[in-house]
Amino acid sequence: PLGLKEGVLPTQRSSLSNAGGNFFMAGVGFSFIFSWLLMLLVLITFVLGGNTYMLVCESWRSQQLFQLLDTPGMIPGFNLSELLGQEGGTVNFSEIYRQCQRDAAIWKTLHLDQSISLDEVLNISQYTGEISTAFEKMNITLSPISLLSQSQRDLLLNASQAGQPPDFTPMLEQLDQNVTQGSLLGLAAELEQLADKVVRD
Known part of the structure; x- marks a missing residue:
């Protein structure tokens, strides 16, 4: 084989064989030098991923995370009911999550009817008086329209x-005039005679 000489040390063989050995040894050396970086990356991924799964994902599934967030005083100065304008309300993250899983309306989920009554806001009878007075105050005069x-x-x-x-x-006289110069009946008779001749031949 090319570059192989038995009984000769590898460094004393041809340049091709020596270069192959050098590259092989360099590859092994670089693997040992830089493999710790790959192992460190794998270690960090496992440590962070495993703990994140156990602390966040698993507690989310079992709803322990929501119970932790619902604990009064867990987040200083944070009260979800007060943020929504409900004094003494009972809105919490666990209830919101359960209602969202049941596809409930956000108005019902956040108990916003306690702070804003839609029946009062959307009751049109309270606006009819204002609308009527606005129409009475309007003065519309139209000038006469002449087409x-x-x-x-x-x-x-x-x-x-x-x-x-x-x-x-x-027009009727023009229509009564003959468009053709000859007789159409005569032309038809001539065509029949020609057709008979063709059939006989």
């Missing part, structure tokens, strides 16, 4: 009175 002036009206009346039915006599 045609008097001269145009006179022209139309004169045209309608002077109108006579059209005279169709010249």
Whole structure:
């Protein structure tokens, strides 16, 4: 084989064989030098991923995370009910999560009807008085609309009175004239004779 000489040390063989050995040894050396970085990356991934799963994902599934967040005083100065404008309300994260799983409306989930009553806001009868007074205060005056002036009206009346039915006599005379110069019956007879000749031949 190329570069192989038995009984000769590898460093004394051809340049090709020596270069291959050098690259092989360099690869092994670099693997030992930099493999600790890969192992460290794997270690960090396992430590962070495992703890994140156990602390966040598992507690989210068992709803222990929500119970922790619902604990009064867990987050200093944070009260979800007060943020939503409900004095003495009982809104908590666990209830919100359960209601969202049941596809409940956000208005019902956050108990916003305790702070804002939609029945009062959307009751139109309280606005009808204001609307009526606004309409009464409005003053709308329309100037008379004239589509045609008097001269145009006179022209139309004169045209309608002077109108006579059209005279169709010249058109009927033109239609009665023969378009062709010869007789069509004679032409038809000649064509029949030619057809008979063709059939006989």
